[in-house]
Amino acid sequence: MKKLRLIVTTKCDKNCEGCCNNQFDITNLPTIEPHEMSQYDKIIITGGEPMLVPGRIETLVYYLRKFELYEGNIIIYTTDLYSIGELDICGDINGITITLHDDDDLYEFEDTMRRYLEFNDTWLKNKSLRLNVFKGVRLPQKEYLKDWIVKDNIEWLDNCPLPEGEELKRLKNLL
Numbered sequence: 001m002k003k004l005r006l007i008v009t010t011k012c013d014k015n016c017e018g019c020c021n022n023q024f025d026i027t028n029l030p031t032i033e034p035h036e037m038s039q040y041d042k043i044i045i046t047g048g049e050p051m052l053v054p055g056r057i058e059t060l061v062y063y064l065r066k067f068e069l070y071e072g073n074i075i076i077y078t079t080d081l082y083s084i085g086e087l088d089i090c091g092d093i094n095g096i097t098i099t100l101h102d103d104d105d106l107y108e109f110e111d112t113m114r115r116y117l118e119f120n121d122t123w124l125k126n127k128s129l130r131l132n133v134f135k136g137v138r139l140p141q142k143e144y145l146k147d148w149i150v151k152d153n154i155e156w157l158d159n160c161p162l163p164e165g166e167e168l169k170r171l172k173n174l175l
């Protein structure tokens with residue numbers, strides 16, 4: 001399976017000590033246009049924090065789906081689950097990967113899941129849901145994890161090797 005890891009922004013409101021983006025120059029990455037993305041089976045939208053530029057995500061995904069430029073899976077990597085539910089194109093994405101780096105991320109995740117369950121929301125249904133939890137951060141309460149595949153005790157990796165089959169590229173105009 002050929003996957004595109006797509007950097008859509010360099011913005012982030014966190015400052016993680018092992019952030020991969022500090023280990024290379026993002027501006028030197030190859031760029032890709034939406035009409036070139038059909039060669040990949042999966043697009044992984046990442047940053048920075050993609051949910052700091054929600055309009056950019058909505059425009060990209062709307063364009064890919066509306067003009068039938070891309071039929072594969074679209075996954076968003078973020079720390080901000082709440083904002084995914086607010087996206088106009090939430091129904092067009094196939095998966096969400098949340099990473100909990102610290103207690104702030106953990107409390108936000110639990111708060112969003114608490115409200116999701118309380119209001120009988122449905123926007124997470126039929127999506128692939130993965131939760132990465134860094135070492136030292138406790139797991140969210142069990143009741144919130146029913147639909148999530150959890151990987152815990154995550155640690156920073158030197159030089160941030162890309163998983164096999166993935167290519168790292170960026171949008172041309174980074175915000």
Ligand code: SF4
Pocket residue numbers: 012013014015016018019020021047048049079101
């Ligand atoms: S949340 Fe992600 S992009 Fe932001 S500083 Fe941490 S590792 Fe880097």
